[in-house]
Amino acid sequence: MSEKQASFYASVERNFDKAAALTDHPKGLLEQIKVCNAIYQMNFPVKIGNSYQVIEAFRVQHSHHRLPTKGGIRFSHLVNKEEVMALASLMTYKCALVDVPFGGAKGGVSVSPRKYTEEQLEKITRRYTVELVRKGFIGPGIDVPAPDYGTGSREMAWILDTYQQLKNGELDSAACVTGKPVNQNGIRGRTEATGRGVFYGLKEMLSNEADCKAWGLKPGIEGKTMVIQGLGNVGSYTGTISIDEGDVKVIAVSEIEGTIVDENGIDIHKLIKYRKDKKSILGFPGTKTLPKRDNWVGIKCDILVPAALESQIHKGNAKKVKAKIIAEAANGPVTAEAEEILLKKGVVVVPDMYLNAGGVTVSYFEWLKNLSHVRYGRIEKRFDERAYTNLVGLVEKMTGKVVSNKEKEFLTRGADEVDLVRSGLEETMITAYNQIREVYRRKRKAKDLRTAAFINAINKVASDYMTLGIFP
Ligand code: GLU
Numbered sequence: 001m002s003e004k005q006a007s008f009y010a011s012v013e014r015n016f017d018k019a020a021a022l023t024d025h026p027k028g029l030l031e032q033i034k035v036c037n038a039i040y041q042m043n044f045p046v047k048i049g050n051s052y053q054v055i056e057a058f059r060v061q062h063s064h065h066r067l068p069t070k071g072g073i074r075f076s077h078l079v080n081k082e083e084v085m086a087l088a089s090l091m092t093y094k095c096a097l098v099d100v101p102f103g104g105a106k107g108g109v110s111v112s113p114r115k116y117t118e119e120q121l122e123k124i125t126r127r128y129t130v131e132l133v134r135k136g137f138i139g140p141g142i143d144v145p146a147p148d149y150g151t152g153s154r155e156m157a158w159i160l161d162t163y164q165q166l167k168n169g170e171l172d173s174a175a176c177v178t179g180k181p182v183n184q185n186g187i188r189g190r191t192e193a194t195g196r197g198v199f200y201g202l203k204e205m206l207s208n209e210a211d212c213k214a215w216g217l218k219p220g221i222e223g224k225t226m227v228i229q230g231l232g233n234v235g236s237y238t239g240t241i242s243i244d245e246g247d248v249k250v251i252a253v254s255e256i257e258g259t260i261v262d263e264n265g266i267d268i269h270k271l272i273k274y275r276k277d278k279k280s281i282l283g284f285p286g287t288k289t290l291p292k293r294d295n296w297v298g299i300k301c302d303i304l305v306p307a308a309l310e311s312q313i314h315k316g317n318a319k320k321v322k323a324k325i326i327a328e329a330a331n332g333p334v335t336a337e338a339e340e341i342l343l344k345k346g347v348v349v350v351p352d353m354y355l356n357a358g359g360v361t362v363s364y365f366e367w368l369k370n371l372s373h374v375r376y377g378r379i380e381k382r383f384d385e386r387a388y389t390n391l392v393g394l395v396e397k398m399t400g401k402v403v404s405n406k407e408k409e410f411l412t413r414g415a416d417e418v419d420l421v422r423s424g425l426e427e428t429m430i431t432a433y434n435q436i437r438e439v440y441r442r443k444r445k446a447k448d449l450r451t452a453a454f455i456n457a458i459n460k461v462a463s464d465y466m467t468l469g470i471f472p
Contacts (some may be wrong), residue, residue: 009086010309011336016089019454022250022445028256029471033092033461036085037064037103042131046123047471048116052430057128059137059145062088063106065464071104071358072148072179073128073155075121076309079108083310086375087148089329094353098432100364105143107132110350113150125155129162138163140175140371146363146366147179150310152233153191156180178363186377187366189421190359196422197358198329201245201430202303205350211437215348217302217324222247225301227323228268229254230308231275232331234356238305248303253281254296260287261299269307298322306333307456320389321347328352343448351450353457354432361428365421376421381414388412 013034020030024188038061045052057227058081061069071091074084084106092104113121132138137157147156159177167173180186189196203221208211212219228235234360235253242248246437249265257280260266266287275281282289290296297304297317300427304323306312310332318338326334326342326349334342339349369376391402403411415423439445439452446452465471 007335008332009082009089011311011332012086012089014336014337014353014459015450015454016093019446019451020458022271022451022455023458023462025458026471029462029465030458032465032471033063033065033458034089036060038137039081039085040132040135040137041081042128044121044127045133046127048120050230055109055127056176057107057109057131057133058084059107059110059143060084060088061137061143062106063245063461064103065092065093065461065468066095066101066103068139069177070100070102070141070146070363071105071107072146073107073109073151073159074148075109075111075113075150075155077110077112078309079110084108086179086310087331090353092461093454094357096361096457096460097353097436097453098357098361098428099460099465100357101359102144102360102364105145106148107145118154120157125151126156126162126199129159130166133163135164138176139167140170140367144175144363144367145177146359147233149232151185153179153186156186157184160184162327172371175367176278178366178370179359180366185366185370187369187421188363188416188418189425190362190366191427192237192241193362193421194234194329194359195239196241196360197425197429198234198238198305198307198327198355199241200426201350201433202242202325203246204379204430204433215324216346217348224248224303226250226303226305227252227254227296227299228297229253229304229306229312229333230330231268231272231281232308234359235305235307236268236272238327238329240272248367251301252290252299254298255281255332256292256293258282258293259290259296260284261290264286272316276462277390303327305329311335313342314456315341318342319345321345323347328355332358339448339450349448349450351453353437354449354453357432358425358429361425362421365424376417377415377419381416384414385412388414442458461472 040059042057043054072287088104090105156177156179163176164173174185206221208220228239239250252261275285279462298320302323303325305327307329315337318341331352436452439455
């Protein structure tokens with residue numbers, strides 16, 4: 001394990017301690033909130049080609065104060081116990097912050113997906129699921145995995161199928177995992193959810209004129225320049241949605257192969273297609289490539305979005321940052337040491353546990369959908385449409401004016417599943433931001449948004465423990 005990864009867990013603990021010191025909760029309670037409740041480390045064999053490979057994997061349930069526990073499964077050769085512990089801890093605070101009624105968890109399988117065929121990945125995923133079932137580490141009311149770095153809806157479908165084979169007839173089995181393909185009990189809007197949540201979060205924080213003034217920023221997301229590190233699921237949707245719905249200008253993108261810049265704005269839709277064909281972002285028309293990949297850190301912009309892995313902005317490069325806002329779309333991209341440097345420079349860091357909570361929020365909607373066994377909008381859509389049509393008809397009759405077909409279409413539409421998911425996500429991101437802001441405004445307590453978010457999350461988890469009667 002490298003030092004960088006070991007420090008990720010230490011970073012999360014340090015941030016927790018900083019916030020915990022500003023609360024009045026008993027020491028024992030804070031300690032209980034901080035520790036990981038259950039850690040399952042496993043090694044299992046998988047036949048790859050003609051030989052067997054021993055795969056190391058983990059599932060960490062950080063907090064059982066609410067059940068099920070919830071969090072993604074990461075496939076990466078960098079996976080190690082401390083990393084999964086850090087990520088599981090963040091899930092607890094994230095869920096508490098956005099009022100998703102789950103404890104936090106995370107899984108990790110120490111494999112580099114690019115080195116395996118689809119068939120081999122399926123074998124690994126299914127075997128990992130069997131291990132989880134055997135130890136009672138998965139189930140709709142126990143622990144519910146989801147996608148994370150290196151996994152997606154395909155892996156979730158394999159997990160679901162393996163679970164259902166072992167739990168024949170379990171009525172709510174579809175809720176054992178989220179982020180599934182839509183035709184496999186998934187939900188519309190889940191794939192884009194984290195990126196969309198990042199956009200809603202930034203939009204909300206930039207909508208407050210007084211806050212923006214205090215930060216030396218022009219209010220409003222429109223026209224802001226953005227740099228994105230990582231064009232995976234989160235980075236891609238953050239980019240496309242920010243451009244399409246927020247009029248943001250993405251001036252640079254960084255990926256494993258390098259960093260490209262175009263001050264006039266990069267069309268992320270086209271770039272995603274380009275990368276799919278060419279297997280690289282380099283050479284995208286109109287852009288120039290920077291000498292070093294790491295140069296993304298020092299690009300002057302309004303919003304810098306690290307959307308890949310943890311510890312990307314560390315004490316070694318934090319001084320180079322020329323962005324006004326760091327939007328933590330990834331989990332833990334800024335180390336605790338780096339954040340101190342950034343805060344002194346006046347950079348606003350929007351914390352991961354808030355900003356990337358869109359994924360788990362929509363996972364929660366998917367879980368609810370699975371438990372209710374009905375698609376959102378199915379019951380009321382037509383009824384609403386008829387009621388709106390009657391209303392518009394009445395207005396026309398009373399005013400003697402005709403509403404145009406285009407307007408009529410807009411006014412009388414009943415909500416589809418994706419409309420409701422987006423609406424629920426936007427509401428969640430707005431409410432959570434304003435709760436963080438409430439704490440942050442009382443400067444005496446939290447001097448930065450992360451500490452404010454942590455205080456909020458700690459208070460909520462603490463209140464659950466009190467209600468449970470464990471810490472009266
Ligand atoms: N892996 C995502 C996260 O870090 C989503 C977790 C989930 O949907 O359970 O928040």
